[in-house]
Amino acid sequence: xxxxxxxxxxxxxNIAFLPEFVYGGIDGAITTFAVVAGATGADLxxxxxxxxxxxxLIADGFSMSxxxxxxxxxxxxxxxKHKATEYWEIENKRDTEVEEVREIYRQKGFTGxxxxxxxxxxxxxxxxxxxxxxxxxxxxxxxxxxxxxxAGMTFFSFLMIGFIPLAAYVFALLFDTSTERLFLYxxxxxxxxxxxxxxxxxxxxxxNILQGIAETLVLGGVAAILAYYVGAVLENLF
Amino acid sequence: xxxxxxxxxxxxxNIAFLPEFVYGGIDGAITTFAVVAGATGADLxxxxxxxxxxxxLIADGFSMSxxxxxxxxxxxxxxxKHKATEYWEIENKRDTEVEEVREIYRQKGFTGxxxxxxxxxxxxxxxxxxxxxxxxxxxxxxxxxxxxxxAGMTFFSFLMIGFIPLAAYVFALLFDTSTERLFLYxxxxxxxxxxxxxxxxxxxxxxNILQGIAETLVLGGVAAILAYYVGAVLENLF
Numbered sequence: 001x002x003x004x005x006x007x008x009x010x011x012x013x014n015i016a017f018l019p020e021f022v023y024g025g026i027d028g029a030i031t032t033f034a035v036v037a038g039a040t041g042a043d044l045x046x047x048x049x050x051x052x053x054x055x056x057l058i059a060d061g062f063s064m065s066x067x068x069x070x071x072x073x074x075x076x077x078x079x080x081k082h083k084a085t086e087y088w089e090i091e092n093k094r095d096t097e098v099e100e101v102r103e104i105y106r107q108k109g110f111t112g113x114x115x116x117x118x119x120x121x122x123x124x125x126x127x128x129x130x131x132x133x134x135x136x137x138x139x140x141x142x143x144x145x146x147x148x149x150x151a152g153m154t155f156f157s158f159l160m161i162g163f164i165p166l167a168a169y170v171f172a173l174l175f176d177t178s179t180e181r182l183f184l185y186x187x188x189x190x191x192x193x194x195x196x197x198x199x200x201x202x203x204x205x206x207x208n209i210l211q212g213i214a215e216t217l218v219l220g221g222v223a224a225i226l227a228y229y230v231g232a233v234l235e236n237l238f
Numbered sequence: 239x240x241x242x243x244x245x246x247x248x249x250x251x252n253i254a255f256l257p258e259f260v261y262g263g264i265d266g267a268i269t270t271f272a273v274v275a276g277a278t279g280a281d282l283x284x285x286x287x288x289x290x291x292x293x294x295l296i297a298d299g300f301s302m303s304x305x306x307x308x309x310x311x312x313x314x315x316x317x318x319k320h321k322a323t324e325y326w327e328i329e330n331k332r333d334t335e336v337e338e339v340r341e342i343y344r345q346k347g348f349t350g351x352x353x354x355x356x357x358x359x360x361x362x363x364x365x366x367x368x369x370x371x372x373x374x375x376x377x378x379x380x381x382x383x384x385x386x387x388x389a390g391m392t393f394f395s396f397l398m399i400g401f402i403p404l405a406a407y408v409f410a411l412l413f414d415t416s417t418e419r420l421f422l423y424x425x426x427x428x429x430x431x432x433x434x435x436x437x438x439x440x441x442x443x444x445x446n447i448l449q450g451i452a453e454t455l456v457l458g459g460v461a462a463i464l465a466y467y468v469g470a471v472l473e474n475l476f
Contacts, residue, residue, distance in 0.1 A: 141377045
């Protein structure tokens with residue numbers, strides 16, 4: 001445990017990136033399922049389904065990663081802006097900020113002379129002072145993950161988990177075995193992809209694994225059914 | 239400033255949800271653009287484009303919100319798990335954890351007798367002690383946004399910003415004015431949607447607004463072009 005308990009790896013993935021892995025993976029699986037469902041409905045050949053699937057994985061995965069990049073960057077910039085504000089405040093509204101430190105440490109159980117001594121040590125170093133305000137007043141810690149890292153992990157997860165619903169078609173192409181049941185296999189594989197996410201998140205967060213699988217299967221399944229019907233609407237209109 | 243500086247509103251949106259708004263909005267705009275581009279290529283009637291656009295907004299927005307829900311939930315569960323671990327550690331590895339508190343406060347500039355007094359006040363209250371370990375050792379603060387809130391904001395933003403590229407078609411339908419230039423307008427509106435995100439994030443984070451617009455336009459534009467070509471591939475194959 002100790003320091004190490006935030007930096008483990010699972011399936012080779014740094015668990016600090018679990019949220020990005022879950023987000024990208026769920027959307028990847030559902031999106032690919034929607035493409036496969038639409039393509040199957042339109043009775044397309046296996047190579048075509050595979051091309052469509054991969055094209056969609058790349059375009060949609062990239063679009064999502066761009067969204068993730070700007071979202072993480074906005075968080076980091078927001079943190080930096082508040083930090084700059086705190087530096088400004090300790091210069092320009094010193095008395096108020098000293099009183100805030102006093103109140104923070106009073107809440108922790110410090111009183112009298114000891115409280116005053118603590119306040120003077122904290123406020124003696126601007127970096128320590130601002131760090132205290134960030135964590136204790138604003139409840140903000142800086143995200144150590146860069147926007148490039150979170151966007152990269154989102155893309156990676158979108159591709160990796162999003163590929164699973166396509167796997168039956170790739171298998172059928174490679175081994176030259178076609179079957180009427182390909183779409184059924186795609187449905188099962190989509191369920192498997194959602195279950196992997198469920199297992200992964202439950203393992204990392206120490207929750208009940210069966211419950212984790214059930215959650216991702218149910219909500220992910222609803223989204224996949226919605227996507228399926230939208231695909232059906234689309235197909236009827238084209 | 240002060241306490242208030244994390245709870246402002248912009249366009250009626252709580253700025254604490256800026257990351258979700260940016261994420262959902264960018265993906266919404268690009269996805270809708272892809273649908274409009276594909277439908278235009280296939281020469282579909284305006285009402286059909288609108289139906290496809292809305293169907294996609296709902297299905298894709300829901301899928302993304304499901305991903306967001308599980309992602310936020312994984313973060314919150316991860317925090318709770320580490321917190322439980324810290325409670326276990328102060329019970330079962332008390333000496334190590336006391337030494338960690340001592341080291342944390344030594345880093346802040348405390349020494350000698352005062353350091354020892356601070357350590358004993360912090361370790362006298364288990365909640366204060368664990369809170370200190372979470373913020374100072376693990377650099378973790380609990381996200382005050384619930385998974386329902388972040389998923390809801392993602393959906394809302396996906397719909398609101400994602401609707402913009404469709405607006406020209408809705409306008410044309412309502413006012414019974416069709417034009418050859420509808421797709422051009424959709425391109426301009428997509429650029430507008432991406433620019434709104436750029437303005438919003440720059441305003442909130444205090445960055446240069448023109449740079450913010452340029453960033454979202456360039457990266458969002460690349461994603462939209464990718465999506466457009468995938469749509470073209472799709473169309474040729476169907």
